[in-house]
Amino acid sequence: MKYDLKLEELKERRISLRLILMYKVVEGLVPSLPPDKFLKFSKPKRKIKAKTISDHIATNFVNSQVCNNSKGLQIPDSKAIQYRNSFFVDAAIHWNHLPDSVVQKDSVKSFKNALQNYRAS
Template sequence: MDQLSGTHIRKKDIDKLESIQKKRARFITKDYKSRDEGCMTKMLQEHQLPSLQSRRQHQRLIFFFKVVEGKIPALPPDDLIKFHRPKRQIRATTFNNFIIKNIRDQQVRNNKRAVIVPNSKTDQFKNSIFVRTAVEWNHLEDSVVCVTTTEEFKTAFLSKRD
C-alpha cells in the first residue's frame, strides 16, 4: 500500500481550499458560466481577493511582528527570538525566468531586525510556523520591519507585496 507524503496530502488540501475560494469569487460576481482561461484569476484580482496562501502568510507575519515587538505578553520575545548581530546583508539570488529553491534561503537577512532561524533537521520542524515565518521575516525589507505599530506593519507589508 502506497503512503502519501505530507506534501501530497497538503497540496491536495490546498487545492480543495482554493477551489472553495474560486466558488466564492463566482458567487460574488454571479458569473457561473465563464470558463475562459484566466477568468478566475481576473475575478479574484477584480475583487481584490488574495489567495488563501498569501492571507495565511500575512497573518503569520503580523503575529510574528507582535511577538517581536512584545505585544503578546504570553510570548516574551527574549525567550523565543534571537536577533542577528548587525552584519552585512545577505540577499537570495533571483532569476526572472527560473524558479529555484535557494539553498541559502534560511540565511537571508534583508533587514536590520533579522532573526536567527533555528536549525531544523526534520521537515516537520523546518515547515513549522515559527521557522517558516522567521525565514519570511528575514526576507522583508527594513521599511517593513522597522515600523512601530501593527497597523503600520500591515500597510507597509501590503504595499511591498503588491
C-alpha cells in the same frame, strides 16, 4: 470571484498573517510568547541576495539565511521536516526578507499597511 474582489492568493494571505503575528511577538505584544524566550536576534551581516526564478520552488540555503533588516532573526536549526514548517522557523525566514522600512514601524496598523504596500510592489 477572487479577481473581482482583488484578493491575494491563500498562500500569500497566510504569509502575511504569519508576518503580522511575528511583528506582534517581536514587539512583545503577545504576552504568552515573550520574544526573549522564543526568538534570537541575529547580528548584522552583509546582505546576500538569492537568485530567484518566479516559477521554481527550491529550498536554497542562501535564501533561508538572507537578512535584509536590522531586526533580523536567527533561523533555528531544523532537521525534521515538521519543525522546518513550524511557525517560528517559517515566519523567521519570511521576516528576514523584509526591508527595514517595513519592520521598523511603530504600530501594528502601520506595519500591516507597509507590509501590504511592500508585497503589492
